[in-house]
Amino acid sequence: MSFAVxxxxxxxxxxxxxxxGIDETDAAVARAKAAYPxxxxxxxxxxxxxxxxxxxxxxxxxxxxxxxxxxxxxKPIVGARGEVGMVADVFHxxxxxxxxxxxxTIPVAGGIDLTFREPLGVVGLIVPWNFPLNISSWKLGPAxxxxxxxxxxxxELTPLSALRLAELALxxxxxxxxxxxxxxxxxVVGQRLVDHPDVAKIGFTGSTEVGRxxxxxxxxxxxxxxxxxxxxxxNVVFADADLERxxxxxxYAVFDNAGQDCCARSRILVERSAYDRFAELLVDATRxxxxxxxxxxxxxxxxxxxxxxxxxxxxxxxxxTLFTGAAPTGKGYWYPCTLVEATNDDRxxxxxxxxxxxxxxxxxxxxxxxxxxxxxxxxxxxxxxxxNGARALRVARALETGVLxxxxxxSVRVSTPFGGFKQSGFGRELGMHALDGYSEVKNVYYSTEG
Ligand code: NAD
Numbered sequence: 001m002s003f004a005v006x007x008x009x010x011x012x013x014x015x016x017x018x019x020x021g022i023d024e025t026d027a028a029v030a031r032a033k034a035a036y037p038x039x040x041x042x043x044x045x046x047x048x049x050x051x052x053x054x055x056x057x058x059x060x061x062x063x064x065x066x067x068x069x070x071x072x073x074x075k076p077i078v079g080a081r082g083e084v085g086m087v088a089d090v091f092h093x094x095x096x097x098x099x100x101x102x103x104x105t106i107p108v109a110g111g112i113d114l115t116f117r118e119p120l121g122v123v124g125l126i127v128p129w130n131f132p133l134n135i136s137s138w139k140l141g142p143a144x145x146x147x148x149x150x151x152x153x154x155x156e157l158t159p160l161s162a163l164r165l166a167e168l169a170l171x172x173x174x175x176x177x178x179x180x181x182x183x184x185x186x187x188v189v190g191q192r193l194v195d196h197p198d199v200a201k202i203g204f205t206g207s208t209e210v211g212r213x214x215x216x217x218x219x220x221x222x223x224x225x226x227x228x229x230x231x232x233x234x235n236v237v238f239a240d241a242d243l244e245r246x247x248x249x250x251x252y253a254v255f256d257n258a259g260q261d262c263c264a265r266s267r268i269l270v271e272r273s274a275y276d277r278f279a280e281l282l283v284d285a286t287r288x289x290x291x292x293x294x295x296x297x298x299x300x301x302x303x304x305x306x307x308x309x310x311x312x313x314x315x316x317x318x319x320x321t322l323f324t325g326a327a328p329t330g331k332g333y334w335y336p337c338t339l340v341e342a343t344n345d346d347r348x349x350x351x352x353x354x355x356x357x358x359x360x361x362x363x364x365x366x367x368x369x370x371x372x373x374x375x376x377x378x379x380x381x382x383x384x385x386x387x388n389g390a391r392a393l394r395v396a397r398a399l400e401t402g403v404l405x406x407x408x409x410x411s412v413r414v415s416t417p418f419g420g421f422k423q424s425g426f427g428r429e430l431g432m433h434a435l436d437g438y439s440e441v442k443n444v445y446y447s448t449e450g
Contacts, residue, residue: 005160008074008303009294009332017159020184025151025192028180032122032149033198035177040119040147044099047145051098053172055091058084061168065161069133070294072160074302074333075257077295087137087165089414090430094141101435111447117439119147120224121200124193126186126214127162128206129155129305130260130354135228136162138418139203142434144178151180151199153190157305159183186210197221203437204228205262207352208378208423226427226437228262228419230352231380233401234373235265235409238366239274241385245407247281250358251289253383253409255301255337259313259356262424263381263403263411267349269369272362279339279360283323286337291327303333304355310335313355316348322360344372352378366391370398379421381411402428 004013020028039047058065065087066080073080106113125139132154143150154162159181166181182189186206193199194217201224204214208229218225235253237246253265270278294302304310310333317338325337335355342349342359349359363369373382379401386392392406402420403411412418417433419425427437 003156005072005157006306007071008305009071011331011333014071014160017183019156020182020189022188022192025182025184025189026196028151028182029122029124029193029196029198031177032151032180035175036119036121036149039149039175039178042147044145044147047147048095048098050172050174051091051095051141051145054169054174055088055095057168057172058088058091058165061164062088065133065164067295068161068164070302072158073129073132074294074305076299076302078297078299079257080294083131083134086412086414087133090137090141093414094145094435097432097435098145101432101439108445110449111445114444114446116442116444117146117435118442119439121148122198123148123150123201123203123438124196124199125150125152125203126190126193126206127152127154129158130257130262132158133161133165135205136165138429138434139205140165140179142429143203143438144174146435146438148201148438149178149180151182151193153182153184153186153193156183156185190214191217194218194223195220200224201226201438208425211425224437224440226419226429227425228427228429229380229423229425230378231262231264231420231424232267232350232352232376232378233263233265233381233383234267234269234399235383236363236369236373236385236395237268237270237274237278238369238384238386238388238391239271240387240391241274242387242407243274243278243281246385247278248285249409250282251286251337252300254358255286255289255356256409258301258304258335260305260354264354265381265383265409266353266358267344267373267376268358268360269363269372270360271369272364275360275362279322282339282360286323286325286339289325289337291325291334291337301337301356304335305333307333309333309354313353313357316351316353316355316357319346319348319359344375350376366395370395374398374400377423380424383407383409
């Protein structure tokens with residue numbers, strides 16, 4: 001069956017693709033299985049060389065890949081360029097990391113004990129539509145570096161950059177069958193990867209709801225899983241913060257990628273004594289966010305991914321709206337930057353909106369801030385704004401979340417671990433930690449007696 005890939009800024013069809021079914025998924029798994037023995041036998045340094053060539057090709061095709069991503073996801077071209085730059089950096093990082101992950105020798109009675117890091121086999125990688133190329137690279141880099149072969153399933157809405165990346169991987173010299181891309185529905189292709197007896201692990205990024213099903217499905221074959229799921233992160237602003245700086249940054253912590261960001265700090269918690277002043281500054285900063293044509297270098301926020309998603313986002317805005325920004329009218333799935341005053345019990349503060357809508361919530365003191373920030377089933381990201389260093393560290397230790405920044409919106413860096421607490425998932429991507437998720441420890445006892 002064929003389906004149209006849409007440009008969300010114009011509602012025009014970019015291309016029509018065939019949707020794969022169970023047979024095509026099984027064929028891709030079989031190709032990956034056949035390629036596995038030879039790929040795991042390639043020395044780590046040589047796998048690193050191939051990944052470095054892929055990184056260089058991504059750099060050489062930087063603008064082309066950024067335009068594919070911008071057109072297919074509706075993300076501003078400047079942001080898309082940054083993301084493609086990160087993709088190249090991720091492949092460079094794992095090219096350099098793979099031969100630096102060593103085993104151990106452990107002294108034991110009667111002999112010596114050795115540990116090895118072995119690849120898992122065929123891994124299924126399932127990614128969402130919001131950062132298609134970036135998140136693919138976070139999984140592909142460590143998976144390929146460790147000697148696994150891969151079946152990658154991009155989201156149906158945004159498959160184009162992954163298909164181009166697979167072509168570049170072949171051009172880089174990564175052997176056929178090592179990296180396979182299957183385009184199709186999550187309920188068909190994704191589910192088949194979860195169920196397939198020859199798939200050893202699922203690296204999944206997506207919603208908590210689908211992730212829960214992936215974990216259940218993986219139980220049947222005791223597959224390994226890494227789950228990077230939803231978030232409802234807090235941006236905690238204390239009265240002793242540099243309020244101008246915090247307010248200037250806050251819109252980009254939630255409206256970046258039109259709010260379709262698992263790390264969106266969509267709950268802005270503000271100390272009551274600074275609430276009115278901060279709200280004023282935040283409205284001014286939000287008014288300045290440039291919404292429009294993603295192909296324009298000046299644009300900071302594009303459209304949402306689809307009409308259906310726009311309806312979901314709109315359904316959250318029923319409280320006290322503090323500010324609604326401007327957005328284009330006519331074709332495209334546009335939605336304005338929106339600030340709503342809320343309590344932490346309101347639906348807008350409980351559920352992931354995944355759109356440019358932020359909830360402002362006052363708090364009384366440090367203990368109240370920590371209580372509210374942790375009062376969520378999620379635990380992915382967050383920020384703390386204060387000029388009191390001791391408080392920053394105290395609150396950072398108290399927050400139940402995997403990734404935090406102090407006086408910054410930053411969430412992801414190539415060399416540092418990324419992942420969630422609680423229902424935001426488990427396992428870590430990026431940095432050296434990701435290599436643990438794509439390899440398994442083997443322990444060998446070697447007798448020195450006789
Ligand atoms: P989604 O869960 O609907 O889909 C994610 C992927 O899973 C898609 O490729 C989809 O086709 C596939 N899928 C759907 N049903 C499946 C099934 N039954 N079995 C296997 N795969 C299936 O999520 P989405 O709407 O594409 O993305 C948005 C969500 O992703 C948000 O919740 C967001 O927070 C989350 N996200 C998390 C991170 C992170 O790193 N924690 C990063 C980006 C996005």
